[in-house]
Amino acid sequence: MTEQTDQNHGQAKRTRRRGAALEADILASTLTLLETTRYEDLTMELIARHAHTNKSVLYRRWPSKTDVVLAAIRSRIPVQQFKEPDTGTVHSDLLAMYDEIFTVMEQMHYGNIMGLLRERLHGISIGDFFDRFAGRNYLTQIVRRIFGRAAERGHVNLDDVDDLMYELPVLTAGSIFYGHRDAPNRAQLYGLVERILMPVYARILDTQEL
Numbered sequence: 780m781t782e783q784t785d786q787n788h789g790q791a792k793r794t795r796r797r798g799a800a801l802e803a804d805i806l807a808s809t810l811t812l813l814e815t816t817r818y819e820d821l822t823m824e825l826i827a828r829h830a831h832t833n834k835s836v837l838y839r840r841w842p843s844k845t846d847v848v849l850a851a852i853r854s855r856i857p858v859q860q861f862k863e864p865d866t867g868t869v870h871s872d873l874l875a876m877y878d879e880i881f882t883v884m885e886q887m888h889y890g891n892i893m894g895l896l897r898e899r900l901h902g903i904s905i906g907d908f909f910d911r912f913a914g915r916n917y918l919t920q921i922v923r924r925i926f927g928r929a930a931e932r933g934h935v936n937l938d939d940v941d942d943l944m945y946e947l948p949v950l951t952a953g954s955i956f957y958g959h960r961d962a963p964n965r966a967q968l969y970g971l972v973e974r975i976l977m978p979v980y981a982r983i984l985d986t987q988e989l
Contacts, residue, residue, distance in 0.1 A: 802840060805830045809851035818848070818894025848895055863921055865928065869935075869988040870977055872925045873948065876918070877968040880952065884962060918949050934985035944979065951975050 808830035812821060823844055827834045841847045864875035922945045929935045951971045955963045981989055 801832065801836070803854075805832065805837065805840075805847070806851040806854045809847055810855055813848070813851070813891050818891045821848070823847070845895060848891070864925070869925055869929050869980060869984055870972070872928075873922075873972045873976055874969055876921060876925075876948070877952070877972060878965065880918075881963075881965050881968055916949060918952075919946050922946075922948050929984065929988050932987075934988045935983055939983040944983075947979065948976060 805826065809821075809826050812826060812829055816825070821844060823834050823837050826844070826847060827837055837847060841850060862875075862879055864872040864879070866872050866875055926935060926937065926940055926945070930937045948971070952968070955967055955971070977989060
């Protein structure tokens with residue numbers, strides 16, 4: 780078999796990929812590109828070329844570059860791998876939650892996260908922002924469960940916890956992400972807990988949770 784025949788055979792094998800195998804190759808290619816390419820410079824055409832396919836294949840599965848990148852990130856860091864804290868107090872649960880956030884940021888590369896967020900947020904209304912990224916996001920649901928466990932321990936009355944208190948960890952973290960060009964460090968994230976969150980929560984929590 781000649782070298783040209785080998786190349787043609789290899790190309791034929793690539794074009795025969797289907798379903799889950801093809802999607803896995805596309806997501807793996809996207810992750811590889813994110814290691815060396817700024818999010819803003821990443822294109823559907825570049826992803827397709829790197830995955831040895833074409834843009835129409837990508838668009839049949841994902842409506843935009845943002846969706847491809849999100850799917851790729853989730854394939855590496857599934858939500859199930861985010862360790863939901865259950866340490867015994869609201870204070871230490873929040874510290875553990877931010878520790879997990881920092882770990883995920885390191886794995887995903889901070890610049891890519893910011894590029895993804897800028898594109899994801901482009902053109903949405905303020906109301907949609909608070910609905911989508913404050914009230915319904917995954918981290919806010921974790922905070923609700925943290926307080927739910929504190930209520931089971933008898934250390935907080937959930938009637939005293941309004942929606943903004945559940946959303947506060949995400950909103951305060953956002954202030955660091957958007958206010959700094961460089962990635963925040965663990966000390967900055969822990970500072971949110973010590974200087975902002977716990978002084979607010981201290982008004983409604985039993986001292987055993989502080």
